[in-house]
Amino acid sequence: MSKVALSTALMEAAKTWQKIKEGSSIDGALGQIKGEIKPAVQSLVYAVARRRVLTQWILKKLASKPPKPLLSSLLEVAFAQAVLSEKKPFTVVDQTVRAVKKDPSLANAANFANAVLRKFLREQEALVAEAMKNDEVKFNAPAWWIKKYRLIFGKDADAVLSLQQKHPPLVLRVNRRRISPEDYLKKLEENGIKDALRVGQDGIVLFSPRPVSDIPGFLDGEVSIQDAGSQLAAQILNPSDGMVVLDACAAPGGKTGHLLEMADVDLTAIEKDPVRTKRIGENLGRLDLKAEVRVADVGDVASWNVEKKLFDRILLDAPCSASGISRRHPDIPWLKDLSDVKSLAKTQAYLLDKMWSILAKKGRLLYAVCSVMPEEGIDQIKEFAASHPDAKLVPFKGAPEGWIRLSPHEDAPDLEFIPWVRDGFFYALFEKI
Numbered sequence: 001m002s003k004v005a006l007s008t009a010l011m012e013a014a015k016t017w018q019k020i021k022e023g024s025s026i027d028g029a030l031g032q033i034k035g036e037i038k039p040a041v042q043s044l045v046y047a048v049a050r051r052r053v054l055t056q057w058i059l060k061k062l063a064s065k066p067p068k069p070l071l072s073s074l075l076e077v078a079f080a081q082a083v084l085s086e087k088k089p090f091t092v093v094d095q096t097v098r099a100v101k102k103d104p105s106l107a108n109a110a111n112f113a114n115a116v117l118r119k120f121l122r123e124q125e126a127l128v129a130e131a132m133k134n135d136e137v138k139f140n141a142p143a144w145w146i147k148k149y150r151l152i153f154g155k156d157a158d159a160v161l162s163l164q165q166k167h168p169p170l171v172l173r174v175n176r177r178r179i180s181p182e183d184y185l186k187k188l189e190e191n192g193i194k195d196a197l198r199v200g201q202d203g204i205v206l207f208s209p210r211p212v213s214d215i216p217g218f219l220d221g222e223v224s225i226q227d228a229g230s231q232l233a234a235q236i237l238n239p240s241d242g243m244v245v246l247d248a249c250a251a252p253g254g255k256t257g258h259l260l261e262m263a264d265v266d267l268t269a270i271e272k273d274p275v276r277t278k279r280i281g282e283n284l285g286r287l288d289l290k291a292e293v294r295v296a297d298v299g300d301v302a303s304w305n306v307e308k309k310l311f312d313r314i315l316l317d318a319p320c321s322a323s324g325i326s327r328r329h330p331d332i333p334w335l336k337d338l339s340d341v342k343s344l345a346k347t348q349a350y351l352l353d354k355m356w357s358i359l360a361k362k363g364r365l366l367y368a369v370c371s372v373m374p375e376e377g378i379d380q381i382k383e384f385a386a387s388h389p390d391a392k393l394v395p396f397k398g399a400p401e402g403w404i405r406l407s408p409h410e411d412a413p414d415l416e417f418i419p420w421v422r423d424g425f426f427y428a429l430f431e432k433i
């Protein structure tokens with residue numbers, strides 16, 4: 001049990017939430033919080049992020065004029081708790097009012113906060129029902145995002161948008177160098193973890209979340225955390241022993257590790273962010289795998305490829321809008337807009353062209369983005385194919401045309417190559433002819 005008072009955690013969460021509303025990412029804002037308060041703040045912040053539009057709608061409805069930004073954030077955090085949490089709503093109200101009283105910048109606001117929160121508790125059912133008639137509230141996304149999803153997914157759009165509201169399960173990738181997925185499932189059972197299921201080739205879904213230190217074999221490198229849709233990248237690229245492989249945008253190294261688990265390859269991992277690059281080393285260290293890891297702009301080929309290597313396999317997991325993973329990162333719909341999608345598409349086209357120049361003849365390049373936007377997916381590869389006559393799309397399991405757009409998805413469990421539970425991705429596999 002944490003010794004941190006709920007009022008303290010609520011205020012810290014409100015300050016963090018304020019930063020996120022001002023444009024920080026959830027990861028960035030939470031990264032600044034240290035110590036034993038962090039798990040509580042994290043849980044409060046994710047709860048309000050998953051009800052961002054609803055809580056702002058409620059506040060607008062209940063407050064005659066907009067409160068100070070910090071008080072607004074605190075009340076939104078409290079509404080999200082009262083709607084969602086197992087904590088008793090009156091405890092949330094009492095602790096929120098206590099947090100207001102303790103903060104000198106909110107002096108005199110305690111009566112107001114108390115009145116707004118108690119009104120919310122009295123009218124909660126009707127308020128939430130009314131709010132849910134609004135699509136932005138229902139799908140917790142801005143209007144442009146909903147419109148785009150409806151264009152992309154047609155009649156399935158509302159189901160995809162609804163799925164993105166649900167907590168994603170924890171998915172593990174089994175390190176086949178160390179243990180088979182079947183044996184790892186047995187190991188979970190022996191450790192009393194019974195709510196686990198296979199997904200895809202190497203994945204296991206854990207329905208009850210737990211810290212990594214409580215995941216059997218994690219610290220010894222038997223498993224890693226990686227969404228099942230993301231695990232497809234290494235599986236589609238399917239390297240074999242002896243190949244020269246490039247992981248072009250590598251941090252934090254999830255797919256780097258998977259490629260190395262699959263075959264004995266000579267792997268170069270390039271990442272431009274030095275802080276994120278450290279995580280590649282940590283991940284490979286835990287898995288006891290080796291690669292040449294370098295901090296560089298991968299597009300500036302001359303700066304890092306002094307030996308003028310040509311690669312047999314290239315994974316270009318390009319920077320993207322991340323629109324396919326908003327189920328895990330509920331801040332994503334507000335971090336980027338359509339103009340960002342367009343400028344990211346330009347960067348992706350540039351990187352594709354550069355990576356193509358260092359792919360060996362008969363070599364294969366997998367273009368990957370965790371996005372469902374056509375500008376970053378099908379439109380991107382059509383343009384690439386049109387301007388690169390030596391590029392041929394290669395069919396792979398589940399993708400007879402050599403590319404696949406995977407919507408975020410959760411269905412009945414099966415053992416197909418395309419995972420039954422997954423985030424959204426786009427993959428296209430090219431060969432140089």
Ligand SMILES: C[S@@+](CC[C@H](N)C(=O)[O-])C[C@H]1O[C@@H](n2cnc3c(N)ncnc32)[C@H](O)[C@@H]1O
Binds near residue numbers: 248249250256320
């Ligand atoms: C989608 S993430 C990669 C995830 C990674 N492949 C994994 O599976 O763990 C994209 C990464 O590309 C990096 N990046 C973006 N532009 C880059 C560039 N020009 N050169 C190298 N890395 C770049 C970003 O910093 C980010 O870490």
